[in-house]
Amino acid sequence: MHRKNVVIVVAVLAALGLLWMVGCGGGETTTTTAAPTTETTAVATTDTTAPAGPSGDPILIGAVVSATGPASPLGEPERAVLAMMETQINDAGGVLGRPVQIIIEDDQSNPKEAVTATQKLIQQDKVVALIGCTTSGATLAIKPITAEAGIPQLAMAASNAITDEPPMDWIWRTPQKDALAAARALKYVAETLGVTKIAVLHDENAFGASGAAEIAKSAPGLGLEIVATESYKTDDTDVTAQLTKIKGANPEALIVWGTNPGPAVAAKNLKQLGMEIPYIGSHGIANKAFIDLAGDAAEGVVFPAGKLLAVESITDPAQKAVVSQFVAAFEAATGGKPNTFAGHAFDALALLVNAINTAQSTDAAAIQSALNATTGFPGTGGIFNYSSTDHDGLSVDDMIMIKIEGGAWVWAK
Amino acid sequence: MSFDQFLQYIVSGITNGSIYALTALGFTLIYNATDIINFAQGEFVMLGGLTAVSLHRLGLPLPVAFCGAVLIVMLVGIIFELLAIRPLLKASVLAQIIVTIGASLAFRTFAMIFWGRDSLPLPAFSGETPIKIFGARMTPQSLWVMGLTLVIVVALQLFYRRTLAGKAVRACSVNPEAARLMGISYSRVVLISFAVSAAISAAGGVLITPSSFMGYGSGAMIGLKGFAAAILGGLGSPIGAVLGGLALGVLESLAVGVVSAGYKDAVAFLILLAVLFVRPQGLMGQRPVEKV
């Protein structure tokens, strides 16, 4: 019996060791671009088809996105965009004459997986910079790792803590901070709608909770009173109970903060209960999916978004050019229109490439300085102005209010 | 809390409770034949809804999409039983349960790859004009769900109590060996149970998609609540499953009103635990007789 165990132990450990070495044989991994909707090159080798193509050692950039799990509706467009841009960049001659290789890892919407993925990217793949993550939780989990390793990290998540809490030297973000989106929405409620009593319904996940906290913080300053706050779980099938409770407090407007499908369910339920108050959403519903889901109930819904959604609202010609080109490329590659999350990924990579080009180097410290010196950079989210103290780059003016009319997005001035 | 609000909580609770009840019925069917808790039950609901979405997108009218989805998922249930459950029928219940866990993961990932990450809608079956019940409002879609639940529970009750086949199934759950000796084909009973259970869940899934949408991950929570409802009502009793489902739905709804939405599941579970401590076999379950 005991000898049998010894043999088993040896055998299993040997098998594991063998499997490990074969499966994860050191060096490059196979999880490069795998955008499901693009048929373009999925293998990023050092060769391209262009005659005067980039040559030399590839510049390795890591990316950690939530391609699976609850945050995947946000992470999947990000992954698609990174894959698309990798091809574009390489076709245009690469960066510093060298091809770019983006190694994309999936964190499964779980901070723990993000940690493992980041370790792999930094230690095994030896990336020069990292784009990640989709969710605030994962971003916060890996922030100390990139900071310790001195690798620049571009985050695509909105939580304030990302740039408000140390370590802050090695992380920049591309989405509007939670605070900005909330401020824009509240500004609309207070000034354009002119009401004073509002109710808040938010998703219990990090996105919704963070937004609700920001709203609570900023509302009094704009003369708004929050008469009711309720929450729902991301996959709750019905929020009539929450809305019934809110109804009892007689709010004049309802702010719903979350990502699909919750806000769409809320819109339908609001109509079902006959509550005829204005519905103000978050930038989480800045996508076609919300309109498809909510149908008629989406009419009249207003939400803050980057100018990506209403290109006509962009006044800066450079930004207009960038955004139009992005929308066209995205449509060509995937057949659909990009949403804000796709935009965050685009901006992240664009800023990074710009920094590398400016610094004429892939040295981490050089990239860091270049990023901090980036000003007036047109992106899909707005005009980015970083500095050594401001790693957020955007301001309230980069957001506009969009209204849904006739099933389409209209700029609500 | 005003009376109108209270009424709305009840109405909403019954609406949600119906889908929990339908899922609980699915659990009950399989449990009655095999002692297994099918962790993939929620996924049958999800597959039903998403299959209907695809069929509808292909241009099929809603009723056809409904039937098609139910049939397809029933087929999936049958194949699943043949491939994954049948080989283990003589093994431990725990092994079978782990298999359903693996299946749940596989189904979910398949759905993610096939239908994408977003939730998808279906048009409402009979419009969206809310029905007013005194001060509360309900969608016509909810009536469909409640109607289906009622039809199925009555059918199941009659089946188990009044038909020979139903009694055969119950015999299988009590003592498979003896049932086999009596000429009942145990494996056929299990197969049929899985098929019907999958069909019921799929039907429920199609009916809730118009109002709640369906995504690859939607099955997880529905499965969980369905399981809780089945336990609350007493495993093995169809009426118990429905009672448990409705009770759970109403409890949650009232918890939102009385406590807060964030704690509604906690309150529901606490009450469920309290019920189990007083009545360990659930509301309508049989007091287990332990053979010594």
Place this chain on the structure above:
Amino acid sequence: MNGGRLLTFARRHSAFAMFAVVALGAPIFLNNAYYLSVLAFTATRLMISLGLNLLMGQAGQISLGHAAFVGIGAYGSAIMTTRWHMDPWLAMALAACIAAFAAVIIGIPTLKLKGHYLALATLGVGEIVFILLVQTKSLTNGTDGLTGIPALAVGGLRFTQYNPRAFHLLVWGVALVMLLISLNLSDSRVGRSLKGLHRSEVAARSLGVDTAFHKVQIFVVSAVFASIAGSFYAYYVQYISPDSFTLTFSVLLVTGVVIGGLGSVWGAVWGTLLVALLPEYLRQYDDYTNLVFGILVIVIMIFLPTGMIGVPALLGKWRRGISGGGRPSSGAAMTEGTGTADGGTV
């Protein structure tokens, strides 16, 4: 005679000794922070699985909410170190005490339930704890999570992700201690009474064994193991959020223990290694990872219904060329698992 006893002792623990040597020696060959980070998480998973195995395999109970105790350990340590600036070691110990206390409170009423009812009750407990973690924002920071958790340290030596070898030795050292405890418990008086409990609670009670007490006792041990694992997790990642302590995690833990082989301590080890390492290996399949994993789980259970510890028996069967038959009959399989675990280092 003494030499004989020494030899028996060495032989009994030879499997353990070999495993320990390999586990502790791994950093020499795998000097890569990524591999070591995977192994670090595996060690914490092993701690939890050993506790779960004692509960499920030996005592015949089930817990679908064990993530709750991991969460108590993680959050307890995190809160005590970040908000009250306690020493990390002390915080870990205190968190374990809280987990033990919680296990007593929860265990006494819950462990009276049986089978699927117990499964749901533990699931409910797990959900309630998760909800508390999300909602009590003033304490836990809700979904934003807690950052800046300090690392464990002894003198100047810090056990962190950035000093992976040191952390590896520490966390695997503790896991191995727990493994040794589990192996010895299996064979001791407590272990035997647990097994008696599993086979027939009524018989055990009729023999004067206080079954309720024993069940709670083992529940507490499993909770403490889980809590310590949670604390290590918190000190390693230095950031925690409720996302890591979900029902999915609890179910995965149970899956690992059952796949390994219920009732066998080594089974828990193999099962954990499989469930922790396989997904890393499957990473290359991108979206299909979980599909492959799910199917593999099904396939493994079909061919090895008693878990991975059934491999020797299966190989033996093939070697002897016995056709068909040989599958464990209904009901007996549950106890078959414990049948092979009749003492020794199994």
